[in-house]
Amino acid sequence: MANYSNIVLFGFMGTGKTRIGKEAAARLGLVFVDMDDVIVERAGKPIPEIFADDGEAHFRSIERQAVIDLSAQPGCVIATGGGVVLNSDNIRDFSQDGLVVCLSATPEVILARVEHDTNRPLLNADDKMEKICSLLDSRQVLYDAIPNQIDTSELTATEVVDRIVSLYQQ
Numbered sequence: 396m397a398n399y400s401n402i403v404l405f406g407f408m409g410t411g412k413t414r415i416g417k418e419a420a421a422r423l424g425l426v427f428v429d430m431d432d433v434i435v436e437r438a439g440k441p442i443p444e445i446f447a448d449d450g451e452a453h454f455r456s457i458e459r460q461a462v463i464d465l466s467a468q469p470g471c472v473i474a475t476g477g478g479v480v481l482n483s484d485n486i487r488d489f490s491q492d493g494l495v496v497c498l499s500a501t502p503e504v505i506l507a508r509v510e511h512d513t514n515r516p517l518l519n520a521d522d523k524m525e526k527i528c529s530l531l532d533s534r535q536v537l538y539d540a541i542p543n544q545i546d547t548s549e550l551t552a553t554e555v556v557d558r559i560v561s562l563y564q565q
C-alpha cells in the first residue's frame with residue numbers, strides 16, 4: 396500500500412471537492428481541510444471581499460502560502476480551490492507525498508450546483524454558463540494533467556469516495 400501523506404482534491408468549482416472531501420476524511424479517519432476556509436481565516440474576510448478589495452493576485456498569493464503549509468501537514472483530506480491548478484508549483488508541492496485526485500463534472504452539472512451561490516466571484520456574470528465554459532476551457536489542460544480523474548456528474552458521493560479510498564489503499 397502506497398503511503399500518502401494526505402489526499403488532495405483538485406477540480407473546477409462545483410465538482411464536489413468539499414462534499415466528497417468531508418466524506419472521504421470521515422471514512423478514512425483523516426482531518427478534513429477546506430483551503431478556501433483557510434484563506435478566509437488568514438485574510439480575515441470572505442472570498443468575494445478579498446477579490447473586490449485586494450484583487451485576484453492577492454488571493455492567489457494567500458492561496459500559494461496555504462498550499463506550502465498544507466502540503467507539509469500530513470493526515471488530511473484537502474479540498475483545494477478550483478484555481479489551485481493555475482500555479483504549477485501548487486501541483487508539484489501537493490503531488491510530492493500526497494494522493495492527488497481531480498474531480499470533474501459537466502458544465503450543466505456545475506451550473507446546477509453553483510447557480511445560486513454568491514461566494515464565487517469568478518462566476519459573477521449574467522450568463523453563468525458562458526463564464527463556466529470559458530473558464531473551464533482555459534483550464535482544461537491543467538485539470539487533465541492530474542493523473543487520477545473522477546467524473547462526479549453521474550456518481551453518488553459514496554461512489555466517488557469509494558474510488559478515492561481504493562486509490563488511497565492501492
Ligand code: S3P
Pocket residue numbers: 406407408409412431442475476477478479514515516517
Ligand atoms: C476559485 C475557486 C473557488 C475559490 C475562488 C477561486 C477558482 O473555490 O478558491 O473563488 O479560481 O476556480 P471552489 O473551487 O471551492 O469553489
